[in-house]
Amino acid sequence: MKKSSLIFFVLCLVTAANAQDIYKEQRGGWLQKAEESKPPLIETIKQPVTLVTLVQDDNVFQHWKAVKSKPVDSLYNNSFKKQSGVVVDFGEHLTGYFTFSVEELNRAADAPLRIKFTFGEVPSELATPFDPYPGGLSRAWLQDEIITISDVPSTITIPRRFAFCYVKMELLGSSVYSDFRITNVSFKASTSVNTTPGALAATTNKMIGDIDRIGLTTLKECMQTVYEDGPKRDRRLWIGDLYLESLANIYSYKNYALTKHCLYLLAGLSYEDGVAPSNVFERPKPHPQINPLFDYALIYDVAVKEYVQATGDKQTALDLWPLIKQQLEIPKKYLGEDGMLDYEKANKEWWLFFDWRNGLDKQAALQGVVIWAYKNTYELAKMIGKENEVAELPALVKKMTDATHKNLYDKTSGVFVSGKDNQVSYASQAWMVLSGVATKVEGATALKKLPTMQNVVYPGAPYLYHYVIEAMIQCDLKQEAKELLTNYWGGMVNKGADTFWEVYDPKDDFLSPYKFFPVNSYCHAWSCTPVYFIRKYPEIFQQ
Amino acid sequence: MKKSSLIFFVLCLVTAANAQDIYKEQRGGWLQKAEESKPPLIETIKQPVTLVTLVQDDNVFQHWKAVKSKPVDSLYNNSFKKQSGVVVDFGEHLTGYFTFSVEELNRAADAPLRIKFTFGEVPSELATPFDPYPGGLSRAWLQDEIITISDVPSTITIPRRFAFCYVKMELLGSSVYSDFRITNVSFKASTSVNTTPGALAATTNKMIGDIDRIGLTTLKECMQTVYEDGPKRDRRLWIGDLYLESLANIYSYKNYALTKHCLYLLAGLSYEDGVAPSNVFERPKPHPQINPLFDYALIYDVAVKEYVQATGDKQTALDLWPLIKQQLEIPKKYLGEDGMLDYEKANKEWWLFFDWRNGLDKQAALQGVVIWAYKNTYELAKMIGKENEVAELPALVKKMTDATHKNLYDKTSGVFVSGKDNQVSYASQAWMVLSGVATKVEGATALKKLPTMQNVVYPGAPYLYHYVIEAMIQCDLKQEAKELLTNYWGGMVNKGADTFWEVYDPKDDFLSPYKFFPVNSYCHAWSCTPVYFIRKYPEIFQQ
Structure with a gap:
């Protein structure tokens, strides 16, 4: 579909139900500019770094940890039949597409293979049975795929996009007459980040450095062709997440094309009654979820203001x-x-909205x-x-x-x-x-x-912590702001986070707004906000 | 890969282990001619004909039957959430690729979908739990696939090739906040059959007519780019099946290019010690299974003789x-x-081999x-x-x-x-x-x-019935041959067969050489042989 016909399609979609589209003059232009400012994805082929063993331990986050076991070659060089359940660690959080090969060992394969791959952002996702599924969100968010391989040898890329650090591989079916191995495991990782942010001041303490590093990874992973809320879930553009991500971006990756793209996309997909859409999808074709959210609609304006202040791009604001x-x-x-x-x-x-609480x-x-x-x-x-x-x-x-x-x-x-x-x-x-x-x-x-005080309602999710810390800084509670940031995000660091989580309650590792902690997102945009604080206020956080 | 490099690859593969390839002079030419004679697949887009309900009934084959329920439109026009478990009937046995669409109902989908598709040649395959799998062959032969759909709307073709009449669709995951429907179910069916055989004599009795029709379907479904043993399982070229299929082909579809292709392919992939390979695979690249079979090696010669007798193509036999x-x-x-x-x-x-018994x-x-x-x-x-x-x-x-x-x-x-x-x-x-x-x-x-007599060892599989009936005809036991054919294959007809089965014991509907009857092939080459008898000996079978 050509760009112009795509935009026409979206226009029809948005305006079909109601001729009273208050943006009928502007919508086409906004969608056109959204298309034009869509950032390219930077793709990198990644290799696994080690095999790991999952170990139950009541003293670690969600009671499971991944312990380095053997080199990846030991997967590649031996029959997979004897390694069912093996867990491969890529050493970092990645978002993209998984590829592997199967090869015959000794004798021509005389039957198809059936392998289950489970991708996890955290170790517990690989160790917790998914079924019967007790969660409130779609079971399909969980990242397990059963693949039938009709031809051996072959190289297969699973068509679904994954977000993960670890992948578990379980053999569900093979011939007793022939053997095979899995080789050439790789991952095409994507992000729209194309710069490296500057180093923090040498005076920065280690924990702040760790929080910044993990926050940067979190942000980078969420920066795809839109500011996603989470690359595992919900993989879409919410105004609330966009606001925090675009703030952090100003002080780190400076990918202003992405912000511009998102602002135009939200405008082009805004509701016909004039309200900015709480969230939109780019795929399969750009479209909004009809789900108006009061505070997010207002935050849209503030996001534009911050963008113009950072870039001087007044034309976008005028548009x-x-x-x-x-x-x-x-x-x-x-x-x-x-x-x-x-x-x-x-x-x-x-x-x-304001908070999950x-x-x-x-x-x-x-x-x-x-x-x-x-x-x-x-x-x-x-x-x-x-x-x-x-x-x-x-x-x-x-x-x-x-x-x-x-x-x-x-x-x-x-x-x-x-x-x-x-x-x-x-x-x-x-x-x-x-x-x-x-x-x-x-x-x-x-x-x-x-x-x-007694009976105070505490923040639920990292999203609200952003506003609390910003408020503290505005009141000159600099030490308190630093302490809160260090304690809250540092808690995740101490629990082994590679990326910051959608949900984090220091007292309950298993908290889930969706009744099943494996469906939580463990790389979530609204948790990247320390990057913004640490880099915007060096006098507070880098001393 | 170009044809010539592919042939070089196969040559390397076959000869790598041992320099003593007795066909090193001929192998390249045989593979070249196999490539050149590969028949094109005729592809046809098929639509489902009805929805069916699976009904348990101890009086029917394997105790399950498919009863027509609603028109296919009732699947397309209603929420799939309320139809999980629906069974779609294509009305005939087909081999190829399955496509379906998902569309939003009412509201933008806000989560991926997870749907399990189970394809069955016979109704019991859809009603018998596959796991825990008790069978002796690879679990991956069973035709169930779990598909995650990240984008709605979308149209998806499952990459695996299926052989089936019925497909069951079960919802494993979706959002509680949005609804969807399944539409545009279709199937790209393939065969290398490109002719319609002549009608039987008007004097032919109905049961013989049914056996011939079902035998023709069986043969047509097994005729792909090779004579497959079964399009569901094992999907490859065995000499034993080739022999019976090519005989039936002589008296029906007359696709001699396919026979020629298979004879050259078997030659090109023959074992280095000189033995014709019991079975070969075309995919991912042509290769033999190293599994020598005495009687099949000898039957290769007879298959060539029958081919030359039917076609006059002496050059192939000379090659x-x-x-x-x-x-x-x-x-x-x-x-x-x-x-x-x-x-x-x-x-x-x-x-x-000779028989499964x-x-x-x-x-x-x-x-x-x-x-x-x-x-x-x-x-x-x-x-x-x-x-x-x-x-x-x-x-x-x-x-x-x-x-x-x-x-x-x-x-x-x-x-x-x-x-x-x-x-x-x-x-x-x-x-x-x-x-x-x-x-x-x-x-x-x-x-x-x-x-x-007491203690007589009866035939096990349809394969041996062929040789028994041929022997009867040679001994002028014409009526006995007709009775045996009518009783044995007619038994499958009476039990509702759309295609003839790999395994059929009139006294045991659940017999399986693989310890699990759903993994049996229910459209199997060696059961197509009535086509040969009915059409070669009209004086016996069409009176």
């Missing part, structure tokens, strides 16, 4: 301006005369994200000479800020509260700081007080 | 003459002065096949002016015939016996007749007596 401006409308439907959003109504009509009250975070997005969008408008089109923003920000402070700041306890039950959470404090509702002093006081 | 002549040497090592072969020694040093004593059959092959090869030699090179054959045949009659004919009981225990079997009588050891009268008497 995208209709979409950017339209996101400002989303909160207005819920905004009362008093400057407070109708949280109950918004929560009923929208998906509000059951029971989190999101009223304060919602007020915060709107004010923060309005402020950032106004800054962006000024950069590109559009402030007259959003002239109401400063007054709106002021009104909402005052109302929020009045309604949600509890002077007695010195923290911000949220919802009918006056819930106290990290999410609420972070967004009150980032929005500027909290003064530096109030923010610092609140953030320092949280660990001493 | 292949060194191989043909060399097969005559195999028995000589075991031949005593008395004209009897040293059966014990031959049985120890060779695989002797435990306990069959093969002494008589061995004497018979050698005499029969010698006679036929002498006839062939005369056709191509080579009789002076095998001038010893007539005397040898006479000596062996007399000795065999003297030693193995039991005048008292009127049957031929075999081995130390004087075993009486159908195999022995058949080969005594075909070799001419038995006179017509002796043969007829013996064959008619067998059903009245």
Whole structure:
């Protein structure tokens, strides 16, 4: 399909259900520019580094570790029949396509072979039975494939893309009359990263260096033709992940073509009612998931602002301006005369995310994200000479800020509260700081007080840790920010992470929002954020 | 790889282990002619005809039948999630490649799909659990494939070749958030058959007509780029199957290019010591299985003779003459002065086949096949002016015939016996007749007596039935031949066969030489032989 007909197809797809596409003038151009800015993938052929044995150990992450056993040649030089269950270690997290050969030993193979390959980002994925599958997401995310090989010798590339460090190979079928071996295991690894970031200051402590290195790998693996959330799962472009990845990219790989591509792609696939899509797929053809997400739509604007600030590429912001401006409308439907959003109504009509944490009250975070997005969008408008089109923003920000402070700041306890039950959470404090509702002093006081209080709702996923650490830095809680980053991400380092995980609770290695920890992503975009902090704030993190 | 380099590769392969290749002069030319005579495959896109339900019924073959349920559109037009386990019937046995599409329903798919496809030649293959696998052959022969589909919509062709009538589809993984359907199921069916055989005489009874039709389908499905033994299993060229298929082909499809291709391929891949290979593989590159089989090596000569007789293509026989002549040497090592072969020694040093039947004593059959092959090869030699090179054959045949009659004919009981225990079997009588050891009268008497005797070893597989029926016809037991053919193959017809089976015991639907009946082939070359009999002897079978 030619580029132009592809774009026409997507246009038809997006607009088919409803002729009222508010971007009907712009959509074609946005998709065209998305296509034009699509970054090439850099492909590298990788070889395994060693065979490993899986060892159960209650003292390690998820109770399984991979222990170096034999050189890879011992796989290649011996009958595979005697090695079923062997685990090959590539020594690093890779994303791409797996190739292997089978060769006859001694005698012509007289029957097909059946081999099961299980790819794991972490050792427990290779040691935990997948079936019967208890998880809440599709069983098909788990990376096991059963391959029938009709011809021997042959070289086979499994058509599915994998993300992994380790691969287990199990023999499910072969002739008793003939023997074979597996050879030439290789992997075509891909990423759109094409630069090497600078070294950290020599003064950087080892743990920060490790966190930075693992964060860089995490980011690199998620940077494919879009900023994926996770190369194993969900393999797509979410605005929330894009925001954190593109920030980290500014301070590391500087692949601005990728950011530009993603911003245009999101615009081209935005919903017909004007909302920026929470997430989109590039394959088989670019299309959005119809799943509007309030906070992500607003974060889109901030992502554009950060991109323009880093690159000076005002033309992109001008192109995208209709979409950017339209996101400002989303909160207005819920905004009362008093400057407070109708949280109950918004929560009923929208998906509000902010964090994976059951029971989190999101009223304060919602007020915060709107004010923060309005402020950032106004800054962006000024950069590109559009402030007259959003002239109401400063007054709106002021009104909402005052109302929020009045309604949600509890002077007695010195923290911000949220919802009918006056819930106290990290999410609420972070967004009150980032929005500027909290003064530096109030923010610092609140953030320092949280660990001493009862019934505080802690962050669930690494995503929220980003906003908490950013808030700490804004309140000059530099040591606390460094400690939190070191403790949280350092916890993963100490548990053997090669890439940072989607889900990490220091107290529960088996936590999964999907009821089955092997389906968690163990290389996840929103966990790459230490790269941003460590490199943006060297005076805090590299000392 | 170019043709010439491929041939060079095969030459290297065959000759690498031993410089003493007795065909080093001819092998290259034989492989070249094999390549040149390779028949094209005729490919046809087929659509399913109905959905079926599998119903357990102790009164049907292997206790499962497929009952027509809904039109195929009901699969295509509804969510697949609610149809997991559906069985699609293509209405005929097909060999080739399966394609299907998945399409979104209502909402963009947000996760990959995992679907298991099980292909069956007979209904029981879809209803019998394959694991834990109890069979003796490779588990990989069973036709179940688990497919992960990363992108929706998409159209997928499973790379493995299947042979089937029915396909079951089971959902193993999908998102709870999005729905999908399966559409556009199709199958690219292949055969090298490119003609339609003539109709049978109007006088032919219905059962003979059914047997002929099913036999033709069986033969057509096995005729690919070689005469395969079975398109599901073992998918390769055996001399024994080639012989029966090429006989049936002479009286039906007349694809002589295929026969020629197979004869040259077997020659090009013959063993370095001169023996014709029991079986060869075309893929991934032409190569033999090193598994010498005494009776098949001799049958090679007879297959060439039948081919030349049907086509007049003497040049092929002249080309292949060194191989043909060399097969005559195999028995000589075991031949005593008395004209009897040293059966014990031959049985120890060779695989002797004749039939799948435990306990069959093969002494008589061995004497018979050698005499029969010698006679036929002498006839062939005369056709191509080579009789002076095998001038010893007539005397040898006479000596062996007399000795065999003297030693193995039991005048008292009127049957031929075999081995130390004087075993009486159908195999022995058949080969005594075909070799001419038995006179017509002796043969007829013996064959008619067998059903009245105790402890007779009956035929095991359809392969031996061919030789028994041919022997009956030679002894003028026309009615008995017709009855045996009608009873045996008609038994499969009555049990619902669409193609004839590798293994058929009227008393045991679950018989398997491989300890697991689903791994049996249910479309097997050596069962196509009724086509030959019905069409070669219309005066017997079409009246």
